[in-house]
Amino acid sequence: MTDKKLNVGIIGCGKISQTRHIPEYAQNKNVNIIGYFDFVAERSAEMAAQFGGEVFNSVEAMLANTEIDAVSVCVANDAHADITIQALNAGKDVLCEKPMATSLADAERMVAAAEKNNAKLMIDQNQRLAKSHVVAKQLLDRDEIGNVLTFKTTFGHGGPETWSVDPGANTWFFDKNKSKYGAIFDLGVHKLDLMLYLLGGKVTSAFSWLTTLDKRDSNGDLIGVDDNAISIYEFNSGVLGTVTASWTYYGEEDNATIIYGSKGIMKIYDDPQYSLKVILNSGEVINYEIDRIQTNDNQTSSGMIDEFVDSVLNNRASIADGASVLNSMKAIFAGIDSNEKGQKIQVN
Ligand SMILES: NC(=O)c1ccc[n+]([C@@H]2O[C@H](COP(=O)([O-])OP(=O)(O)OC[C@H]3O[C@@H](n4cnc5c(N)ncnc54)[C@H](O)[C@@H]3O)[C@@H](O)[C@H]2O)c1
Missing domain, CATH: 3.30.360.10 (Dihydrodipicolinate Reductase; domain 2)
Structure with a gap:
């Protein structure tokens, strides 16, 4: 076990973020929520007001923040792969929503990006x-x-x-x-x-x-x-x-x-x-x-957020790592x- 806390950012602040990712991160004592990004800025602002943290105005701005260790990708399906790969390439660990990607080639690119960057990629197959x-x-x-x-x-x-x-x-x-x-x-x-x-x-x-x-x-x-x-x-x-x-x-x-x-x-x-x-x-x-x-x-706690956090903090494979979901x-x-x-x- 480590005493380090995981600093997270949330990309996409819709229903799955609001019901699972954000409250489950907020309840995890090993997590600091650093901030939020959504196309709809008021949605990020609402989450910041409720759970603390700042509002980012783009994915790039969030990924440039060196405090952030890991991100949740909770956007519509079409953007899962690109945002996940961008985040992995920026050195962040990623918990991405399902379906992993909209093409097999994209899912393979995601796993390759995690391997190349020696970063964790987990898919929310709850x-x-x-x-x-x-x-x-x-x-x-x-x-x-x-x-x-x-x-x-x-x-x-x-x-x-x-x-x-x-x-x-x-x-x-x-x-x-x-x-x-x-x-x-x-x-x-x-x-x-x-x-x-x-x-x-x-x-x-x-x-x-x-x-x-x-x-x-x-x-x-x-x-x-x-x-x-x-x-x-x-x-x-x-x-x-x-x-x-x-x-x-x-x-x-x-x-x-x-x-x-x-x-x-x-x-x-x-x-x-x-x-x-x-x-x-x-x-x-x-x-x-x-x-x-x-x-x-x-809606009950999925346990997946705690699993992601623990897998990153203890540098172990998660229950739903990208390679297993690629299968x-x-x-x-x-x-x-x-x-x-x-x-x-x-x-x-
Ligand atoms: N694991 C599960 O059981 C589960 C359950 C529900 C949804 N999901 C998945 O979660 C993802 C989000 O679904 P939802 O239910 O929250 O939908 P939603 O419509 O409630 O919310 C989507 C949010 O993402 C934002 N958004 C969309 N594309 C974006 C982009 N490219 N950049 C920034 N923000 C963007 C929208 O503005 C909206 O706030 C989907 O891929 C969905 O399949 C998973």
Whole structure:
């Protein structure tokens, strides 16, 4: 352990910053928040007034500040890669929001920049630290349900237009130039990354079907990105699974994962009371009452900010370092490619 404090800057002061990054940094006694930058200067000013720190008027001005050790990149998807690489090249450690980047080449450039600068790059794949997922991983690692054969995992809610700090049909989430893809980037990325984290290994082939069923922009036209995506992934272990992402599950969120093994079934965030259930082939049912999944309406501490801070201060790999998330991004982009080509894609 070290007594050094981490001096951080926040780039992008929208909803995810306001609900997770900024309050979780503020609660971490090993952190000083030095300042904020957002396109919308009043937003940075509000955060500075509430949590302390200064307002920067550009990314460059923030990165030129030699006091700052690390930054959170919480902007729209289109700017993740460029700002992250700029920050890494300025010698800062970076916690970047998901989806890591809007192209595989950009995700690879981010990992290369972290390596070149000997800096930390963590991606906020917070499902890895959700409490029931942590316990699920321990049980899977000790073969509680035997050899995993298949899975189905889902993340669906009513869409990001009520979540964003700029809500409504004009949200950047619906703008292909800013988001690049829709539900698959917002939600599918979380679940595929989770499955690779829980089960290990790599995806060897991918097939995704992206479609826009219902979401409309302010002109009443269907949005230019997917509001539903269903994917099939094959892992090098032979596991075959489906990942469903939806912005049209109106009324109730679904964040459930079901894993089928040779000795039993594991259900995670499938039951409102028991967030983890193991149903063995013998008929025995083991119920774990751990937590409720974070939803848009149930924001709890993600633990990811503390993890980032600790990994930097103690110079260790984080739970979601850039290289491990690149593994998920390869599979996501293979699926997207398959949607465009209409055929299954092998992943190198
Ligand atoms: N890890 C998670 O569970 C999770 C949850 C929600 C959002 N996110 C991700 O966080 C990122 C931000 O999403 P959000 O929900 O906060 O959106 P939001 O619309 O609420 O806020 C985005 C903010 O970023 C600012 N911004 C956008 N581009 C910018 C740029 N290039 N430079 C400076 N400021 C910029 C906007 O002015 C706005 O204040 C997205 O990539 C999103 O996918 C992750």
